[in-house]
Amino acid sequence: MxxxxxxxxxxxxxxxxxxxxxxxxxxxxxxxxxxxxxxxxxxxxxxxxxxxxxxxxxxxxxxxxxxxxxxxxxxxxxxxxxxxxxxTFLPKPLTEDEVAAIIDATIAKVGAASMADMGKVMGALKSEVQGRADMGAIGALIRAKLK
Missing domain, CATH: 1.10.1510.10 (Uncharacterised protein YqeY/AIM41, N-terminal domain)
Known part of the structure; x- marks a missing residue:
């Protein structure tokens, strides 16, 4: 449904x-x-x-x-x-550990090495975490990992 x-x-x-x-x-x-x-x-x-x-x-x-x-x-x-x-209609929110694991997997999958690749990572992540995590917080976590 x-x-x-x-x-x-x-x-x-x-x-x-x-x-x-x-x-x-x-x-x-x-x-x-x-x-x-x-x-x-x-x-x-x-x-x-x-x-x-x-x-x-x-x-x-x-x-x-x-x-x-x-x-x-x-x-x-x-x-x-x-x-x-x-x-009540949104998917169950992800925990911080789940978000970190998804970010790490996506960075590895995309092959991101620097901040120039942040858009690729965000694009790949968006459909997977939409409605389940705050995209602003995810952006901050990706910036921290791609420094």
Whole structure:
């Protein structure tokens, strides 16, 4: 079952359970996916859907930080609830050891030796860790290993 189908099924479950937070968040996710489908005139596959959901989580985490800085805990809590719902549809996050092992294997596979090869490593890694690890943190780890 595709990720979009899972979202649609869970939307129905949330409707029946009258879970407004979950229902609203799933509707936002489906809306974002539909917007990409309309813009690109293509059906979104699971990898693209994961990228969309990951972007949504990142946006909400940024909002949480801003709300906390502005002393608005009720708005931060609402965003945190949305993050929890979205994360249920994302793949299980990788541990630091798993990320390090994947980076080492990819560097060896690509044959990267210097910072000039960082783009090759990032390109090879992206599809493997999309939605399962923070790409910014992965970039920092790759820079440290390619010095």
């Amino acid at each position: 595709s990720l979009v189908d899972q979202l649609k099924d869970q939307m129905k479950v949330a409707m029946r359970a009258k879970d407004k937070v979950r229902l609203g968040t799933i509707r936002l996710a489906l809306s974002a996916i539909k917007q990409v489908e309309v813009d690109t005139r293509e059906t979104v596959n699971d990898e693209q859907a994961i990228a969309i959901l990951t972007k949504m989580v990142k946006q909400r985490r940024d909002s949480i930080a801003q709300y906390e800085a502005a002393n608005r805990p009720e708005l931060a809590a609402a965003e945190a609830a949305e993050v929890e719902v979205i994360e």
